Amino acid sequence: MNYQEQLLNAIPGGAHTYSRGYDQYPSNAPQILKRGKGAYVYDEKEEAFLDYGMALRAVCIGYSDSRVNAAAIQQIEYGNNLTRPSLIELEAAQTLINAIDSVDMVKFTKNGSTATSAAVKLSRAYTGRTLIARCLEHPFFSYDDWFIGSTEVKRGVPQNIQEDTLTFHYNNIESLETLFKKYPNNIACVILEPANLEHPKNDFLQNVRLLCDKYGAVMILDEMITGFRWHIKGAQHYYNIKPDLCTFGKAMANGFSVAAVAGKREIMSLGSIEFSGKERVFLLSTTHGAEMSPLGAFVETYKILKQEHIVEYL
Incomplete structure (x- = not known):
């Protein structure tokens, strides 16, 4: 064969x-x-x-960059996955918080699907609502049912889950406003990429922000592709828009497996454990979510992107 x-x-x-x-x-x-x-x-x-x-x-500096490899190997030598939080876990979290203006807290994972699904779960918990509005022109947000059930490849997804995800069109604010008017108290979040095949027009992203504020929905920007490509501070900085939650991955670690859900403290902290008497969200809990070698690669990649003006060059 x-x-x-x-x-x-x-x-x-x-x-x-x-x-x-x-x-x-x-x-x-x-x-x-x-x-x-x-x-x-x-x-x-x-x-x-x-x-x-x-x-x-996922690779933005070049395959097998010696500096990124060395940073990852150093963390492998440190043990790669320890019993308690690691130093590089804290450094990586603080790096992303300092890098992206809208981010107060971050939780790392291994792929974009789990990051966007975590953002959706947080949104539902924060608003007490069920429905999701996602942009039809953006082809992939997650392998999880909440997204796949809204595509043509929905085999295996229960009908009731399919019905929970609504679609609107990019650069067509009326299509999103129609959804909010039809379901004014039921939409938990709006999820979209900042841009894909075209730039936002007529203040589209700003108007999405206004609609989310008006109807009490969480605005999620999926920056898996645009993050650390449109701008060192993300496409949200490039387009001057501040989401409630955002997700990153791909280029942030030059090919190593790192993704993240991040955003406002009041939403992200729903997954915290230190608030006595308060029901919490069971957020991301993964053995390898904070694996040290990829986080070392992320910290080093970010330094190179910033010092060598890689994003501007691209």
Whole structure:
């Protein structure tokens, strides 16, 4: 069997992200890759390819950057995953808080899906509401049911969960306002990317902010792609908009597995444990969520992005 057949035989879809599946690439693309260095990837025969995709946009400085690798390896030498919170866990949290204007608190995880789902859960807990309004033009927020149930690939998602997610259109504030007028006291949050294939027009993001304020919904900006790409402080700074919650991932650690849900203290602290007599939200609780080597990579990546003006160059 060739590599494509072996992959499909061993892994549902042939990869651990559908975006890496064979159906996403032309037939002459390499079926499997061995390694990456700088702006190039290499197949099993060491043939080099200039890589536009850069690990689905998770690599922003270049594959196998020696400085980022060294920072990750240092944390591996420290044990990589300890019994109590680690020094690098605190440093990484403080780094993100200082980097992004809207962030008071942060919780790390390993992928974007769990981060956005955590943001949705916090929003529901904060508002006491159920419905979600998500932007139809933004193709992927999570593998969890709340999002997949609103797509065409909804097999396995219960009907009642499908009905909890509503859709509106990017750069069409009337479509969102229509939802709020129809469900004025039921929408917990509005989730969208700051931008995708086009910039916001006619103060679209600012008007989303106004509608969320008017109807008491949480505004979530998913910055998995735009974070540390549009601006060192995120696309929210670039577009001058302050969300209630935001999510980051991909480029923040130059290919290492780090994602985050972050935002206002009054919402994020619902997942805290120190408030006696107050019911809390069971937020993210993952053994590997604060794995030290990726967090070391994030702190080093952020330093390089800032010192070398990588975002401006891109």
